[in-house]
Amino acid sequence: MSTLIVKGWCPGGLRPMLSGDGLLVRVKPLIGRLTQTQAAGIAYLADQCGNGLIDLSARATLTIRGVTDQTYDRLITGLKELNLIDPTPEAEARRNCIVTPYWENGDGTAELAEGLAKALQGQQGFRLPGKFGFALDTGPFPVLRAVSADIRIERDTNGMLLCRPDGADTGAHVTPDSLVQTAISLAEWFVTTGGRTRMAAHLADGAVLPSAFTVMKEASHRKIPQPVPHVSSAGVLVGFAFGQLQAVTLGALATHSPLRLTPWRMLLLEGQTQAPALNDIITSQNDPLLRVAACTGAPGCSQALLPTRHLAHALAPYVPQGQSLHISGCSKGCAHPNAASVTLVAQERGFALVRNGNACAASYERTFSPAMLLEDPDALFL
Structure with a gap:
């Protein structure tokens, strides 16, 4: 039996990963949202430069499969034109941010997500473990608790923003202006105190948090809804068998609305109240x-x-x-x-x-x- 290789990192756009069907190229929209132009562009590129298959990940990203050495440069050029490529591989690796798909215009989430993402891009020389990530879970109640992340931005029971290390029930109050610096400072603390892989494991090993993160109330414990197809105030959530869709399906969805990526390997059709009639999407909660x-x-x-x-x-x-x-x-x-x-x-x-x-x-x-x-x-x- 062959020895399994655990790489400890995820593919990116500028750092693809070789698999059995070619290169895997991961696309990470800045705030987890694709405009209709971007979604249509990805569909075209996946068909022309890959094998036409697209995987949705548990990190609210998508992966274009079957890219070859001959088509890779063309794909990256196309993704750059769509504003979907980071400045450097290092910036891409740092920018692991998952955003609640249920944000609404005017609630501040999109602006916070963009600010955090751009700040992480700009932290030159700052290295985090390959799967270290941030969850911006700033809706009226958290929906990303079961999603892998190391630093969580949530709201406490009074609706105030809370920066919380994964594995701890407490955190530090932040404002929209202080959130980014507080989150990055916590990530720097993790590195300088010897954190190697994930925040929860670091705390379980006895690491003592800075005092600012130990004095606040727990975030809301309201029951988290099951990630199944449904209609929400932000749009309609649709699923796909095993989180995989064809490029032609993504292209068809792009004609209806902007799309938000989710960590449940589903897509949220922004502003829609009904899913389109496509054969290979899942719209029933009982499927x-x-x-x-x-x-x-x-x-x-x-x-x-x-x-x-x-x-x-x-x-x-x-x-x-x-x-x-x-x-x-x-x-x-x-x-x-x-x-x-x-x-x-x-x-x-x-x-x-x-x-x-x-x-x-x-x-x-x-x-x-x-x-x-x-x-x-x-x-x-x-």
Whole structure:
């Protein structure tokens, strides 16, 4: 069995990653929003310079797949014309910001997000771990609590802005004018005090926060809505099987409205109250495909041992409401790092079964061939 390679960083536009189907080029809009021109442009470039497939990520970005050495420069030129490329690879790597998709014009979120993103771009010489990130969760209640981030900007129970380190229940009050500097200072504290990977792990290891971050009330604990297709005051949220869509679909969506990327591998159609009639988008909250996570699998991923998507489509109708299925092409579990009701992990001769665990489980229940799994799919969820 081949040794898995954990790279510890995500692909970017200026730092693509090689996979089984070519280069992966990640696009990170400045505030997580694509204008209609930008969305249409990405669709065109993904078709002309890639294989026509686009992945939505858990970091509220999108990835153009299947780019070649011959088409890469043309793609980057096109993305620069759309104002979707950072000044340098280092600036791109620092600018890991996830913005609540439910912001509304006039609530200040877009301006705060743009200010933080541009400040991170400008922090020359400042290096953060590859997956260290910021969550701007400044709606009336937080919706990004389950999303990976290290520094969270939220509102406390009185509606005041709060800069909170992930892993701590307390933080520091900030204003729109002080937010950026406070967040960057907290990131600098993380680095100078020996933080290596993530903020929560650093605090769990005993790091003592600066006093400014230990005296405020907790942010709101209002129940977080489930990330399923629905209509909100900001627009309509639509899903895609396994977070992947075709370039032609993105182009069709771009004709309707600007788009906001979400960390749930969905898109929010800004200002819309009804989803367009497209065959390959998910608009029902009860669609069984929403209960299934599946990575690209073989041959699209060079580390995957078996194909995943065909099996995921076949098993989706058998996943009961309230349960979840994760099919992973290897033990890294990129598509769903957390536990699922049932996780199937590709091995050289079949899929190992994990119940109520993730793909990195130390031991597996047993191994099944795809044919065996399809003979009695209901048995997986008994």
